[in-house]
Structures are given as structure tokens and as C-alpha cells.
Amino acid sequence: MRFDLIGSRESGAVAILYVGEGEDPKKAAEEIMRRHRHVKSVLLRIGPRNGTYRLRPLVLLIGDEDTEVIHKEHGYRLKLDPTKVYFSPREATERRLIAEQVSPGERVLVMFAGVGPFAIAIAKFQPKVKEVVGVEINESAYKYFVENVRMNKVEGKVKPILGDVRDVCPSMFGTFNRVLMPLPKGAYEFLDLGLMSLKGPKGILHFYYWGGEKAHQEAITMVGQKARELGLRVEPLFWRRVSAYSPRKWKIRVDFRVLIG
Numbered sequence: 317m318r319f320d321l322i323g324s325r326e327s328g329a330v331a332i333l334y335v336g337e338g339e340d341p342k343k344a345a346e347e348i349m350r351r352h353r354h355v356k357s358v359l360l361r362i363g364p365r366n367g368t369y370r371l372r373p374l375v376l377l378i379g380d381e382d383t384e385v386i387h388k389e390h391g392y393r394l395k396l397d398p399t400k401v402y403f404s405p406r407e408a409t410e411r412r413l414i415a416e417q418v419s420p421g422e423r424v425l426v427m428f429a430g431v432g433p434f435a436i437a438i439a440k441f442q443p444k445v446k447e448v449v450g451v452e453i454n455e456s457a458y459k460y461f462v463e464n465v466r467m468n469k470v471e472g473k474v475k476p477i478l479g480d481v482r483d484v485c486p487s488m489f490g491t492f493n494r495v496l497m498p499l500p501k502g503a504y505e506f507l508d509l510g511l512m513s514l515k516g517p518k519g520i521l522h523f524y525y526w527g528g529e530k531a532h533q534e535a536i537t538m539v540g541q542k543a544r545e546l547g548l549r550v551e552p553l554f555w556r557r558v559s560a561y562s563p564r565k566w567k568i569r570v571d572f573r574v575l576i577g
């Protein structure tokens with residue numbers, strides 16, 4: 317039986333259940349409720365993430381219809397409803413690894429910001445960051461993002477913006493030291509925006525991608541090509557597998573130094 321828990325003892329938690337062949341979802345859900353007393357609802361995953369908002373189709377198997385929770389990681393709290401927004405509790409380490417790279421005085425752009433986990437992690441781990449701007453298109457995610465900024469008392473540092481990165485980013489071109497692109501299936505379509513948002517003489521791009529054994533090489537080629545088209549130079553610095561989608565497919569991150577001018 318495989319499941320993720322999102323939430324906390326205080327707010328209650330929801331379990332997202334993945335059943336294998338021959339497994340009885342109802343029995344598995346009852347077992348989870350019995351073993352984890354703070355679980356208020358068990359949701360069954362009935363398909364892969366899809367659409368612009370990257371939501372998982374989920375059905376309530378047992379428990380409370382109200383699936384809003386407050387998730388805790390690394391000392392900050394995130395309010396969200398997994399039926400309405402993207403959130404993965406498995407990426408807590410990834411958020412910490414990114415936040416630990418940020419230096420005092422940096423301006424950071426989080427494209428595809430969701431309910432704000434990267435932006436809030438950065439402001440918490442690096443309180444001397446100048447500003448973290450997050451752009452999100454899903455109105456439900458944006459509303460939670462705004463509330464999470466308040467709940468974690470980082471209003472002075474983190475600025476959520478509702479909208480499509482295509483409309484929002486051009487007015488901020490050339491103003492960030494670091495840009496995150498956490499949209500593994502499709503970030504490459506927005507590479508021009510990510511690269512152009514960086515400020516000279518050099519910036520850092522965290523590019524997320526999805527693929528097999530050679531995913532990092534594909535990502536390096538793609539980013540290099542787009543940078544050349546824009547008259548920029550990029551140096552790959554590091555790559556890692558963030559999480560596994562299937563036995564031979566991963567979400568990966570490749571970090572680049574971007575040289576401008």
C-alpha cells in the first residue's frame with residue numbers, strides 16, 4: 317500500500333492513496349485511517365496529473381469532504397487543498413536544497429509558484445533575501461499562496477502575483493539574480509521568459525525537466541540553444557534527480573550560470 321500524507325496533527329491530514337493491481341482501495345483506506353489517527357480523509361488517485369494546473373484526479377474514498385489542511389515542513393506551514401492545487405510533500409528536501417543556495421540581498425523569481433512552498437522556504441532559510449516574487453496562474457493556489465505568506469510572516473519579503481508568466485514576466489525582465497522554473501512538464505516552453513528575467517552580469521537558473529536516463533543532457537542542450545538564440549551564454553553547474561515518476565523516468569533539476577552581456 318502506497319500513500320502520501322499531506323497535513324499535520326493540528327489541522328488533520330489527508331492521505332493520497334495509490335493502489336496497485338488486486339488491491340482493494342476501500343480496505344486500504346480503512347487501514348490508513350486506523351493506523352494514522354490524524355488522517356481525516358483518504359483520497360484515491362485515479363489518474364496522472366494533468367492540465368495547466370497540474371492537478372491529480374482524486375476521489376474521496378472515506379472521511380471528511382473538507383480536504384483543506386495545514387502542512388508543516390522545515391518549520392513553516394502551508395495551507396492547501398490537494399484537490400484544488402498542486403502540492404507534493406515529497407519535495408521538501410528539494411525546497412531546502414534550493415533555499416540553502418540563496419545569498420543575502422538576492423532578488424529571486426519563482427515562476428509556477430503554486431501555494432508558495434519554494435518562495436516561503438527561501439524567505440525562511442535566507443531571511444536576508446531582498447525579495448522573492450512568485451507567479452501563479454491557478455487562482456485557488458494563488459489565494460493559498462497569499463494566505464501562506466501571511467501565516468508565515470514573510471509579507472515584507474515574498475510577493476505573490478496572480479497570472480500567466482507570459483503576461484507577468486516581461487515587465488520584470490532583467491531584474492532577478494536567480495530564477496526557478498519548477499514546471500517539469502513544459503518549463504522549456506517558457507525558457508525565454510526565465511532567461512530574460514535574469515539580471516547581468518550573471519544569474520542562476522534552476523530548470524526542471526522530466527525524462528529518462530539522458531534527461532539532464534536533453535535539458536542542457538535545450539537551455540544552451542535557447543540562450544544562444546537570445547545572445548546569452550550558459551554554464552551547467554549541477555544536476556540531480558528530484559523524484560521518480562516510474563522505474564525509468566524522473567523529475568530532474570539542472571542548475572545553470574547565465575552570463576549576460
Ligand SMILES: C[S@@+](CC[C@H](N)C(=O)[O-])C[C@H]1O[C@@H](n2cnc3c(N)ncnc32)[C@H](O)[C@@H]1O
Binds near residue numbers: 368427453454
Ligand atoms: C508543478 S506545479 C509546481 C507548484 C509549486 N512550485 C510547488 O512546487 O508546489 C506548477 C504550477 O505552475 C502553475 N502554472 C502552469 N502554467 C502557468 C503559467 N503559464 N503561468 C503561471 N503559472 C502556471 C500551475 O497552476 C501549478 O500550480
